[in-house]
Amino acid sequence: MKAEHAPTIRRTEFMPLPWTVLRVDLHFSLHPEATVVTSRLACVRNRAVDAGALVLDGDELETLALTIDGCDPQPGTVRRSASRIELDIDGDEAELEIVTRINPRANSTLSGLYQSRGGYFTQCEAEGFRRITWFPDRPDVMARFTVTVEGERASCPVLLSNGNLVEEGELPDGRHYARWEDPFPKPCYLFALVAADLVVLERRELTASGREVLLQVWVEAGNLDRAGHAMDALVHAMRWDEETFGLELDLDRYMIVAVSDFNMGAMENKGLNIFNTKYVLAKPDTATDADYEHIESVVAHEYFHNWTGNRVTCRDWFQLTLKEGLTVFRDQQFSADMLAAAAGAEAAASARAVKRIDDVRVLRAAQFPEDAGPMAHPIRPDSYQEINNFYTATVYEKGAEVIRMLHTLLGPEGFRNGMDLYFSYHDGSAVTCDDFVEAMSEANGRDLDQFMLWYSQAGTPRVKAEGVWDGAAGSYLLTVSQYTPPTPGQAEKQALVIPLAIGLIGPDGEDRPLQLEGEAHPGGTTRVLELSSESRQWRFVGLDAEPVPSLLRGFSAPVILEVEEDDARLAFRMAHDADACNRWDAAQRYAERVLLALAAAAADGRAMAVPQGFVDAFARLLRDQRLDAAFRAQALSLPAEAYLLERMQPADPAALRAAQIHLGMTLGSMLADDLRALVEGLVEPAEYRYHPADAGRRALINLALRYLCAARDARGVALAAQRFAEAGNMTDRFGALAALVHGAVAEAEGALAAFYRRYRDDALVLDKWFALQAGMWRRDPAAPPTLARVRALLADAAFSLANPNKVYALLGSFFRANPAEFHLPDGSGYALWAEQVIALDAANPQVAARMARALENWRRFTPALQAAMRPQLERVRDAEGLSADVGEIIDKALAD
Numbered sequence: 018m019k020a021e022h023a024p025t026i027r028r029t030e031f032m033p034l035p036w037t038v039l040r041v042d043l044h045f046s047l048h049p050e051a052t053v054v055t056s057r058l059a060c061v062r063n064r065a066v067d068a069g070a071l072v073l074d075g076d077e078l079e080t081l082a083l084t085i086d087g088c089d090p091q092p093g094t095v096r097r098s099a100s101r102i103e104l105d106i107d108g109d110e111a112e113l114e115i116v117t118r119i120n121p122r123a124n125s126t127l128s129g130l131y132q133s134r135g136g137y138f139t140q141c142e143a144e145g146f147r148r149i150t151w152f153p154d155r156p157d158v159m160a161r162f163t164v165t166v167e168g169e170r171a172s173c174p175v176l177l178s179n180g181n182l183v184e185e186g187e188l189p190d191g192r193h194y195a196r197w198e199d200p201f202p203k204p205c206y207l208f209a210l211v212a213a214d215l216v217v218l219e220r221r222e223l224t225a226s227g228r229e230v231l232l233q234v235w236v237e238a239g240n241l242d243r244a245g246h247a248m249d250a251l252v253h254a255m256r257w258d259e260e261t262f263g264l265e266l267d268l269d270r271y272m273i274v275a276v277s278d279f280n281m282g283a284m285e286n287k288g289l290n291i292f293n294t295k296y297v298l299a300k301p302d303t304a305t306d307a308d309y310e311h312i313e314s315v316v317a318h319e320y321f322h323n324w325t326g327n328r329v330t331c332r333d334w335f336q337l338t339l340k341e342g343l344t345v346f347r348d349q350q351f352s353a354d355m356l357a358a359a360a361g362a363e364a365a366a367s368a369r370a371v372k373r374i375d376d377v378r379v380l381r382a383a384q385f386p387e388d389a390g391p392m393a394h395p396i397r398p399d400s401y402q403e404i405n406n407f408y409t410a411t412v413y414e415k416g417a418e419v420i421r422m423l424h425t426l427l428g429p430e431g432f433r434n435g436m437d438l439y440f441s442y443h444d445g446s447a448v449t450c451d452d453f454v455e456a457m458s459e460a461n462g463r464d465l466d467q468f469m470l471w472y473s474q475a476g477t478p479r480v481k482a483e484g485v486w487d488g489a490a491g492s493y494l495l496t497v498s499q500y501t502p503p504t505p506g507q508a509e510k511q512a513l514v515i516p517l518a519i520g521l522i523g524p525d526g527e528d529r530p531l532q533l534e535g536e537a538h539p540g541g542t543t544r545v546l547e548l549s550s551e552s553r554q555w556r557f558v559g560l561d562a563e564p565v566p567s568l569l570r571g572f573s574a575p576v577i578l579e580v581e582e583d584d585a586r587l588a589f590r591m592a593h594d595a596d597a598c599n600r601w602d603a604a605q606r607y608a609e610r611v612l613l614a615l616a617a618a619a620a621d622g623r624a625m626a627v628p629q630g631f632v633d634a635f636a637r638l639l640r641d642q643r644l645d646a647a648f649r650a651q652a653l654s655l656p657a658e659a660y661l662l663e664r665m666q667p668a669d670p671a672a673l674r675a676a677q678i679h680l681g682m683t684l685g686s687m688l689a690d691d692l693r694a695l696v697e698g699l700v701e702p703a704e705y706r707y708h709p710a711d712a713g714r715r716a717l718i719n720l721a722l723r724y725l726c727a728a729r730d731a732r733g734v735a736l737a738a739q740r741f742a743e744a745g746n747m748t749d750r751f752g753a754l755a756a757l758v759h760g761a762v763a764e765a766e767g768a769l770a771a772f773y774r775r776y777r778d779d780a781l782v783l784d785k786w787f788a789l790q791a792g793m794w795r796r797d798p799a800a801p802p803t804l805a806r807v808r809a810l811l812a813d814a815a816f817s818l819a820n821p822n823k824v825y826a827l828l829g830s831f832f833r834a835n836p837a838e839f840h841l842p843d844g845s846g847y848a849l850w851a852e853q854v855i856a857l858d859a860a861n862p863q864v865a866a867r868m869a870r871a872l873e874n875w876r877r878f879t880p881a882l883q884a885a886m887r888p889q890l891e892r893v894r895d896a897e898g899l900s901a902d903v904g905e906i907i908d909k910a911l912a913d
């Protein structure tokens with residue numbers, strides 16, 4: 018479909034359906050190119066709606082039969098289009114039988130029923146079920162499903178669907194079948210089917226109330242030794258939800274299946290989660306600490322959806338953040354608790370801060386740019402053309418921040434009470450974000466009407482703070498104001514409720530107790546102020562000296578904090594802020610200031626000079642043995658390039674890259690002795706285990722190697738090469754390789770080749786190899802551009818445009834994580850982008866749209882780069898047969 022023909026769906030146009038479905042009985046006769054799906058639907062009229070037809074959605078279906086109560090529909094009672102059937106039916110109940118034929122082998126979209134490595138898998142969220150059979154494909158239609166899967170025993174010995182296995186048996190011609198029954202009503206987006214040649218890792222556990230449950234992780238033969246970590250994560254998630262929210266697993270059987278071809282990370286289908294192999298498989302030789310961490314959090318995320326998403330689901334897709342924002346918040350809390358528990362009492366706070374810093378980094382690098390570009394939308398969008406384009410950082414990550422603010426405002430107990438009330442009201446139904454916030458409001462007796470603006474307003478708020486010290490009175494007057502810049506379609510903004518956690522640091526580096534004017538006693542050293550008007554003042558009293566304010570502690574709201582701080586004050590907070598998150602942020606702000614100044618110098622052809630004050634502040638953090646390694650690794654990592662480009666006016670990737678190279682070389686060479694000592698001094702246990710303390714040490718060593726290689730420090734490079742050769746696990750091996758490649762040192766090519774030889778048959782590890790090369794920096798202007806390497810890798814035997822992981826690794830990394838090499842002045846990067854987006858779109862529009870988004874913020878770049886981008890954007894817009902997915906992105910990008 019051409020983009021201009023894709024209709025816009027609006028939130029305010031929601032209408033309940035005249036008919037709904039109570040029960041679904043599905044029969045699949047699986048054949049690679051001709052699967053026959055027989056669906057029996059028990060339908061009833063919706064009493065709340067006066068009258069109307071029964072509406073079914075479909076997409077690329079071959080319809081073999083359709084009967085109503087056993088008869089062909091009466092002439093004149095059926096209206097059909099390629100994507101919709103409307104049936105006029107007398108009476109209040111009807112049984113429909115529909116037979117469709119579909120072609121899983123030809124389904125390259127990976128939405129609906131498709132094949133991957135000889136097996137059959139489904140993905141139905143958001144609107145994939147309509148690619149399997151005709152159905153009212155909306156989340157507010159919740160039905161009980163029974164599913165019979167019939168397939169060839171040799172190629173598909175395992176036949177799975179949602180719920181409980183109730184029957185299985187042999188059939189003629191080498192075929193067999195299994196029948197599954199899901200006791201819980203669910204929307205069709207949670208339906209799943211797997212028929213494949215898999216093996217299983219099983220564990221039996223008792224739930225809090227003593228019920229035995231069977232947990233399974235299904236993987237391809239040969240991968241069983243990589244399934245244990247996902248299983249552990251599942252058990253931890255189960256326990257955590259019982260303890261934290263009193264939520265128990267409601268099924269007798271819970272299955273996770275790993276598949277190699279998958280558009281995103283994983284899917285929370287009821288009782289049958291389907292996962293990208295990337296988020297299941299791990300063993301020390303193939304997975305890094307970061308992989309282990311991601312697996313744990315994605316397994317938990319999908320598990321938590323069982324309550325927040327499945328038991329209580331979304332009324333319509335505009336409410337997506339109801340389940341996603343809340344579930345991301347839950348998985349973030351889970352990961353923080355897991356890290357804190359592993360770290361032990363003394364290091365717990367720092368371990369939590371490290372997790373929080375990770376989340377803030379993602380928000381700043383992915384969500385802030387989105388909120389400042391043509392795709393900016395509230396966490397609950399008002400309209401869309403293609404819902405799959407709205408599984409965004411805003412809906413997920415900013416959505417989680419909004420839930421976190423509720424948690425901050427109401428406190429853990431108040432939040433828990435709100436959750437309990439939410440489930441007591443809405444279990445088993447499809448609801449809206451208003452329903453959630455109302456439950457929070459009622460449980461806490463707190464008016465949250467103004468808070469709801471976070472659901473309707475797009476754009477990142479700016480919070481400006483200024484303090485005035487009155488030495489004579491010993492008081493500090495803090496003035497805080499807010500402002501949200503206009504976003505497309507939303508010029509006017511109102512004042513939001515912003516929880517602002519603050520502390521005041523004395524000249525000795527110690528936090529002062531916070532006492533507001535009019536209060537009898539001080540109340541703690543960190544307090545949450547609530548800014549709910551455009552501007553407000555707070556006066557702190559009883560202070561012995563002028564304090565340094567530490568604002569937005571723990572990143573208490575998803576805002577950009579604008580505060581005047583000179584270099585000395587940033588260095589002071591880098592050294593003393595008691596809030597680890599803010600201590601990190603002080604380092605980020607200082608680094609940002611230095612990098613943007615260097616970039617401005619590079620753009621003007623002036624000499625670049627790194628202020629000594631920054632090097633000193635950096636060195637102090639590096640040498641501070643009291644700080645744990647994981648925190649030091651965070652604090653010494655420079656801000657993400659995507660975030661810095663966002664802060665640059667206009668964005669000039671080449672100048673920024675020159676600045677980064679210069680800063681990396683300066684730090685690496687000035688601190689080479691410290692960095693080497695650190696690599697040699699941090700002792701690692703011989704045996705790899707995934708543990709935050711070990712992971713922190715590995716992260717810090719790898720970061721040190723990176724600086725050393727960036728500086729071409731001969732001994733540092735030798736250390737990296739040695740660690741690469743002798744590594745006993747993937748974190749060390751890949752960290753050393755990445756450092757060599759990042760420094761573009763002579764040893765890099767040989768190491769890349771050795772890595773390839775070792776892992777040539779391991780698809781997931783090769784994704785790392787592709788991504789690393791796509792992200793290569795050019796340190797020698799005479800060297801060939803990274804683009805040439807990316808083009809060569811596109812032709813590598815291990816690469817395939819049909820596998821989303823490969824596309825994300827090679828093209829995604831190049832377009833998003835390597836701005837200077839992608840945004841080449843001659844526009845050759847953009848030509849590659851257009852060519853690949855068009856090629857991908859013909860096979861898999863969802864993946865193509867993700868790649869297309871790499872250029873949406875094109876107007877932020879220098880005029881010369883914009884001029885090179887426009888024709889390529891237009892080339893994609895004008896491509897024959899462009900999908901609605903890509904069409905929506907490009908139209909919004911080009912809109913005036």
Ligand code: B3K
Pocket residue numbers: 142143281283284285318319322341405408
């Ligand atoms: N709910 C799925 C995402 C579905 C994406 C559809 N394009 C995974 C998750 O958020 O848990």
Ligand code: ZN
Pocket residue numbers: 318322340341344
């Ligand atoms: Zn989710």
